[in-house]
Amino acid sequence: MAQKPGIPKGTRDFNPEQVAKRNYIFNTIRKRFETFGFQPIETPSFENSETLMGKYGDEGDRLIFKILNSGDYLSKVNESAYKEKDSNTLTSSISEKALRYDLTVPFARYVVQHQNEIEFPFKRYQIQPVWRADRPQKGRFREFYQCDADVVGSDSLWQEVEFIQLYDSVFSSLKLEGVTIKINNRKILSGIAEVIGASDKLIDFTVALDKLDKIGEEKVKEEMRSKGILEEGINKLQPLFTLSGSFESQIESLKSILSSSEEGIKGIEELAFINEAISQLGLETATLQLDVTLARGLNYYTGAIFEVAAPKGVQMGSIGGGGRYDDLTGIFGLKNVSGVGISFGLDRIYLVLEELNLFPNTVTKNVEVLFINFGEQEALFSLKAIKLLRSEGINAELYPDTAKMKKQMNHANKRAIPFVVLVGEQEMTSDTYTLKNMTSGEQTKVSLIELIEAIR
Structure with a gap:
């Protein structure tokens, strides 16, 4: 017996219901992106290796899927590298392309390559799959979609204000209430590190601070000490450990x-500007919250940092994030092009909507009516009606074979089709249709117009 086929670890099949629900999220996000003036672009699923390699650090580079060259890819291999099993040298000679790791680096490449065609500021959105050779686990896949929106070519803080509104608009459209948009600023983190005399240990300091709500104050202090941060500096942090209250009080x-850090004060001014604007404009369902422990993407972000938390009571990590970067395109030689962007976590948003039962029933709208097939003449008569039903926006189909009535009815039941239409010689003669409600079992004889109204 042939072995049952499977799929690679970290990838997934999606059934019709799951695809419909995912498309509901995609379409909602896409509509809001376009309402806010973002334009769609798409980039290839694979890039030249030199475009991706070296952009994500050593760990990220190891997670990039490489594509073998076509043909006899071993013919150009360096003999000594092959004998010594030097994987780095071998890889560069047998693989010139790789699957994209994210949408950000390909976007940077796109901006540089098409800079003479782009009108800046350039607002783009992108909804496409990415691939990472990561260890699969719950909520982490090797193939998944990213939903990104970015603005490049503008330093204006009004962009950050608009992204907060965009987050709020998307989650309001999804009827997901109680979402918290957390915000911090890289300049504030740099200022804190400066004040405690740990500017050279910014990453160590922020990695420890980021764990405050998970491991508590004392453990955070222990970790800072282990990284060489002096006790005097840690004591200066004490007010941070108890920082709470409104955005304004924080x-x-x-x-x-x-007060002694120019960089830190600049970060405070930026956050105060954003908060004041949002206070004036208002949010529909989300809440904006200052979180000085937020430090995602610190090697990348230079200004505002965003992270979106699911409603309280839902056990889920962040469902969105982003921030301001001052030199996205610098990696490809185009310097000083500032940008800011956000991303939506599709898979996590899906799980949250599922847990809270927030998917509308109409999302998984199936075929609404199935015509039973009694023979060639009856099928042709039915297809004329089906053509009109479809033109009226009603999902209708004909059972393709003249199978036993019981089999056709079972097919409708298994697919949860709410209505069945029976057309026999009597119906054809009287130009009517027998409509059966599969839920109640009620059968009525109707005209074509009555059929349309009944199904609606």
Whole structure:
């Protein structure tokens, strides 16, 4: 017996219901992107290796899927590298292309390559799959979609304000209430590190601070000490460990803590501007919250940092994130092009909507009516009606074979089709249709117009 086929680890098949629900999220996000003035682009699923390699650090480079060259890819291999099993040298000679790891680096390449065609500021959105050779686990896949929106070519903080509104608009459209949009600023983190005399240990300091809500104050202090941060500096952090209250009160506390740091004060001013604008404009369902422990993408972001938390009571990591970067295109030689962008976590948003039962029933709208097939003449008569039903936006189909009535009815039941139409010699003579409600079992004889209204 032939072995049952399978799919690679970290990939997934999606059944019709799952695809319909995913498309509901995609379409909602896409509509809001376009409402806010973002334009769609698409980039190839694979790029030249030199475009991707070296852009994500050593760990990221190891997670990039390489594509073998076509033909006899071993013919150009360096003999000594082959004998010594030097994988790095071998890879560069047998693989010139790789699957994209994210949408950001390909976007940077796109901007540089098409800079003379682009009108700046350039607002783009992209909804496409990416691939990572990661270890598959719950919520982590080797193939998954990213939904990104970015603006490049503008330093204006109004862009950050609009992205907060965009997050709020998308989650409001999905009827997902109680979402928290957390915000911080890289300049504030740099200012704190400066104040405690740990500017050279910024990453170590922020990695430890980021764990405050997970491991508590004392453990965070222990980790900082282990990284060589002096006790005097840690003592200066004390107000941070108890920082709470409204956005405005936290801003005032930070002004005291960072009074000696020009960089830190600049970060405070930026956050205060954003918060004031959002206070004036208002949000529909989301809440904006200052979180000084937020430090995602620190090697990448230079200004505002965003992270979106699911409603309280839902056990889920972040469902979105992003921030301001000052030199996205610098990796390809185009310097000083500032940008800001956000991303939506499709898979996690799906799980949250599923848990909270927020998918509308109409999302998985199936075929609404199945015509039973009694023979060639009856089928042709039915298809004329089906053509009209479809033109009226009703999902209709004919059972393709003249199978036993019971089999055709079972087919409708298994597919949860709500209505069945029976057309026999009597119906054809009287130009009517027998409509059966599969839920109630009720059968009625109707005209074509009545059939359309009944199904609607």
